[in-house]
Amino acid sequence: MSVDADQPRSVEFWDNLYKEGRLPWDCGGVPERLRRFIELENGEGRVAGKSVLIPGCGSAYEAAYLASRGMQVTAIDVSEPAIERARSIVGDLPVRFEVSDFFELVQNDFDFVYERAFLCAIHPSFRDRFPAVLRSLLKDEGKLFGFFFVDTERKSGPPYPIAEVNLSTLMTGLFQQEADESTEDQLAVFEGKERWQVWSKVL
Numbered sequence: 001m002s003v004d005a006d007q008p009r010s011v012e013f014w015d016n017l018y019k020e021g022r023l024p025w026d027c028g029g030v031p032e033r034l035r036r037f038i039e040l041e042n043g044e045g046r047v048a049g050k051s052v053l054i055p056g057c058g059s060a061y062e063a064a065y066l067a068s069r070g071m072q073v074t075a076i077d078v079s080e081p082a083i084e085r086a087r088s089i090v091g092d093l094p095v096r097f098e099v100s101d102f103f104e105l106v107q108n109d110f111d112f113v114y115e116r117a118f119l120c121a122i123h124p125s126f127r128d129r130f131p132a133v134l135r136s137l138l139k140d141e142g143k144l145f146g147f148f149f150v151d152t153e154r155k156s157g158p159p160y161p162i163a164e165v166n167l168s169t170l171m172t173g174l175f176q177q178e179a180d181e182s183t184e185d186q187l188a189v190f191e192g193k194e195r196w197q198v199w200s201k202v203l
Ligand SMILES: C[S@@+](CC[C@H](N)C(=O)[O-])C[C@H]1O[C@@H](n2cnc3c(N)ncnc32)[C@H](O)[C@@H]1O
Pocket: 009, 014, 015, 025, 026, 027, 055, 056, 057, 058, 059, 060, 076, 077, 078, 079, 082, 100, 101, 102, 103, 116, 117, 118, 121, 122
């Protein structure tokens, strides 16, 4: 994957990848660590009925899974072809889809936000707004959970990994980290550097 530095958020860039079926980040299913979090650590009864936002949902396998667990799922992506693909994967399950830019979403009160390969898809020059937008989308006791590509920063991408210290600086004051682990079923594109993390709002 590569994108011109002067077009860091080109919708066309993403549209073309989906149209060409070039999706090296696509894991083709639901990560095992997410299943454990939902089914064991949260308990099915506890997540049923809760709302979850999936920004940059891509193929949205997880949207289907979370909806099948009784969650109210909103899945957004800036790319129309991505949403078309996601709709065909999710089928009849009750997922609310939107073609939207995460950075333009209006305030909400989601219980959860699920992250995978979204932050690392954003050009580092736009990252600063990520935690503030997230905060405005989550209710006070809301949580962000998911997978973060944590590694030495690089100029070209996506993906743009984020250095551990920079992720910590980015979130400081707005979110506190509750979990940080390596994960088992990683794709080559993440080079073994994908971390499972849970963050809660600082109140
Ligand atoms: C690397 S893909 C990851 C897709 C999916 N989360 C997954 O794990 O397979 C990044 C996704 O973010 C979307 N995206 C990029 N910038 C976005 C933005 N500002 N708002 C919403 N979606 C965006 C892209 O269209 C793409 O589908």
